[in-house]
Amino acid sequence: MSSTLISTLPVLSADGITKAFSSGPPWHRRRVEVLRGASLQVSPGELVGLVGENGSGKSTLMQVIVGLLARDGGTLNRPERLGYCPQQPLLWDKLTVAEHFELFAKAYDLDERSAMASRDGLVGELGFGKYLGYRVEELSGGTRQKLNLSLALLHDPQLLLLDEPYAGFDWETYLRFWEMAEQRRAKGMGILVVSHLLAERERLTRIYELRAGRCEAL
């Protein structure tokens, strides 16, 4: 698909998102406002970065967008099915790599042929095909992260949300990750990458910084 044919309507639109957490006993309740009206947009074919200091609320905003956390206020428009790569790989230790692909292919409603084709393409791109029969508990941190990322990409989503996706990658895989992201962006996928440190700024369409609970375009 040519980039000129890609729709410009945002594939993700978050407007004025607020989120606070309460902690402590009822007589000594503490309320921490993490998001105070965070807004951002990602359009098809955009590779957008979200940076911020530790504890600034990047992962909270990501979890609100994904649906893991309920927002207190604001509006959110996003596709029903998206690709989500969490910061900590959310995997089952006793299941094999192949079984993970099988479960997620069912969740994404992929037929067997396209699921296998997509799986084989991803393990080939990231170079972990020989681990298909291995259980997650037997994998290194980097290989777990490759599986974590591949599961988010298996159904070729319209919107891909990546929370610190390259933690544990070696240099070659890190570069391969950015190549993969750019290839998918060129095909029209909207991608949001969350990181406390984005070294590859030239590859990004736009960068937001989360500061005092709000997103500021840099």
Add this chain to the structure above:
Amino acid sequence: MSRTFIFAREQLRAPFTLALLVAIPALFVISAAGVLSDFATALGGSLAGDAAVALSAGWAAAFISGALGFFQAASSRGADRRLVLAGLGPARVAGSRIAASIFLAVVAAAAAFMALLVRVDVAHPLHAAVAVLAFALLYLAIGVLLGSVISAPLEGSLLVIFVFLLDAFSGPGMSGSPPLWSVSQKAADVLIAAGSGTGSPAGDWIKLGVVTLGALVAAFCVFVASARSRA
């Protein structure tokens, strides 16, 4: 391969868990029945003889199934929620997770029942088998329910033990009159009756079925509520 089979296989790949699943109920029935009678006497109950041995099988299956249900739900919570958000939906994930746990609870109940048959001559073995299974399913439901809302292993397992102890020591045969909230009351009534050779009236069976099914439905609903998308 079905989701339920994959989830059950996940547990079958933990050989130590499997060994405990069989060994704990068997050892409990073989060694704890006498102690259970002593406790009952101290608490003002009337439990003794074959009825005490029969009840020990129910409690053994209950304890291991409760712990199993809690850890199944709590330890896989993050990955299960990711699968829900990927499009499988909370009901299908909850159904598969609980079905896989039921398979393991059946194994624990079978181990407890076999130990019971080795230990005493049960007058109504089929009644006893159903009651032991009901104990296992009730506590499996309690474990899954707690594991759906509490992810901390220490707090969660302490709560499972707390519910178990409260229920066990206030249940039929253990105290004068069991309180209304005693979840395993009917399972214990049926099991004691099966052990002592009297059998149970139809009303007890119906109540046992309603309570067991209700507990599983409650666990399913809490799992679904905790795993659903918040978007």
